[in-house]
Amino acid sequence: MNDEHIVSSFDEDLNNIASLILEMGGLVEVQISDARTALLSRDPNLAEQVVSKDSGVDKLETAIDNAAVGLIAKRQPVARDLRTVVVAPKIAHNLERMGDLAKNIAKRTLVLARSQPITAPNNTIGRMCDMVQQMTNEVLGAYVKRDTVVAEQVRQRDEEVDYMHNALFRELLTYIMEDPRAITPCMHLLFIAKNIERIGDHTTNIADQIHFMVHGEVPEQERPKSDDTSSTMIENEIEPR
Amino acid sequence: MNDEHIVSSFDEDLNNIASLILEMGGLVEVQISDARTALLSRDPNLAEQVVSKDSGVDKLETAIDNAAVGLIAKRQPVARDLRTVVVAPKIAHNLERMGDLAKNIAKRTLVLARSQPITAPNNTIGRMCDMVQQMTNEVLGAYVKRDTVVAEQVRQRDEEVDYMHNALFRELLTYIMEDPRAITPCMHLLFIAKNIERIGDHTTNIADQIHFMVHGEVPEQERPKSDDTSSTMIENEIEPR
Structure with a gap:
């Protein structure tokens, strides 16, 4: 009887922690989504909201x-x-950390709202954001259900985020080369792209933790990594104006 | 007697963990120092070594x-x-994470070794590296001695790293504006500067953990943060050539 009581209290405590994680994850999802909307519509008010709501995420940690x-x-x-x-x-x-990265996207959006508009990369950025937001949602579902199959799918999907990041990185460099006056917005977009790519990395870290929680060890197979922007070299075929 | 035995085994286990952390910290210090040397002398062999030695750091985690x-x-x-x-x-x-950032600096050094030499920022970069390496050394000493005063000094010192990062960030942007062909090396130097700034942030996180370990709570006072590169806007006074 007493034993049962102890076990059920323990489960209650565990459920309490799981609820806190879901609450935190839910907030982070909204932060990513709002940062995306603020960025694509260059909305400084929404960006300010994202910045100010980050402390709520920190408190949950x-x-x-x-x-x-x-x-x-x-x-x-x-x-x-x-x-x-x-x-x-x-x-x-x-x-x-994912919350911090969303906040940083919002901070940079405040500058972009006052800069020369560079809207061509909006499509790729929007798709990258959607993908990492979905990965966040799925990895939280995998955590609740202790589902290592879904967790592994999230891990694998991160490669697509890396590919999009590589393409976006090169695209942005060409804009700067074509018109050095675009440097401020392009620079912030480069760091924003890096932030989104890092959000994807964090979802794979969570997937690894789910694997450890269920199996007692981290996944053996190395995660496929395809972010090669650290080695990107642009040949200067475009002569500066 | 039995009690004493239990206590001393516990201390042994604790010391074992502390030794592992010091070993890991020592490796990371060497990685930062080697990444700095490889970067400033554009030495691809040393950079390759830093990249390959990162897995040793990961294993210790x-x-x-x-x-x-x-x-x-x-x-x-x-x-x-x-x-x-x-x-x-x-x-x-x-x-x-600090090890990862040093590895990323080394990866970018491999590209820099093949690019147009941009040596003017070497001084600032060298000083930033020295400072974060010293902060790493001091925060590890503070961990061993449970010295929250030194930990707090490390936390405060991070502001200087932020100031140097801001100055370097702006300096690098002007190089790109002056000569868009310098975009590849400057881009990598921008991300390297960000990496060094992040290494400084991680030393302050460790300082916070030391405070928690000793006092049972995280430091009340907000750490002074002065990295404002997320809001940097360059006015285009320099006409592109």
Whole structure:
């Protein structure tokens, strides 16, 4: 009887942590989506909202950290129960970073709203945003259902984000070469593209944590990585005007 | 007697984790220092070494994660002992990211070694690298000694890194505006500068963890942040050639 009580309280504590993660993940999804809308419509008011709402995301990370440490101290879980608790702060940390990246996109949008409009890359940027937002949604679903198959799909999908990032990176460099006066907006778009690519990376980190939570080890197979912008070299075929 | 034995084994396990963190931190310091040397001398061989040595850093993160989870499961520590164990994976994660950033600097150095030489920013970049390497060294010392005063000094010092980053960011933009053919090297230098600034941020995260380990809460005072490159707007006074 007493034993049952302890187990069910433990489950309650675990569910509490899971709810906090879902709440945090939900906020981050909205932040990504709002940052996308603000960026594509160059809407400074919505961008300001994204910036100001980031502190709510940060607070949830602290709440999850405290809940995890409290649960370990109180219940001293072992094996899979322990792993379930241990991954929570790691997942929360990834979500916090994703929130930060969305905030940074919003900050840069405030500058873009005052710059020369460079709208050609909007399509690619919009698709990249949609993809990482969907990956965020799916990896949170995989976390709740302890579904390592969906988690693995998210991991694999990140390669597409990398490909889009590479293409966008090169596209933006050519705009700067064609017209150096476009440097301010293009520079911010380059960092925004990098931020979106990093959000994708964080969803794959969460997928790894789900795998660890379920199987007790991180995935063996290396994640396919195709972001080669660190090695990009543009030949100067376009003569500067 | 038995009690003493348990306590001393616990201390041994804790020391083992601390040793792993110091080993990892030592590797990361060397990676930062080698990435700096490779970058300033445009040395592709040393850059390749930095890239290949990153996996050693990653392995130590996994070792620290496992040691921390094992210790919690075996010893079920509470209060400050528990906090000391809980911060270890967080510190390891920050060190892993710092290693990644050093690797990324090295990757970009491989491109820079084949590009038009832009050496004017070498001084600022060298000073930024020195500063974050010293911050890394000091924050690791603060971790071992549980010295929150030194940890706080590291946190405060990060503002200087931000100031240097802002200046370097603007300097690099002007080079691109003056000569759009310099876009490839300048672009990589911009991302390198951002990487160094991020390494500084990670040392302040570690400082926060030290504060939490000792006092059971994160520092109240907001860290002074002065990186305003997300809002940088360059007026186009320099006409493109």
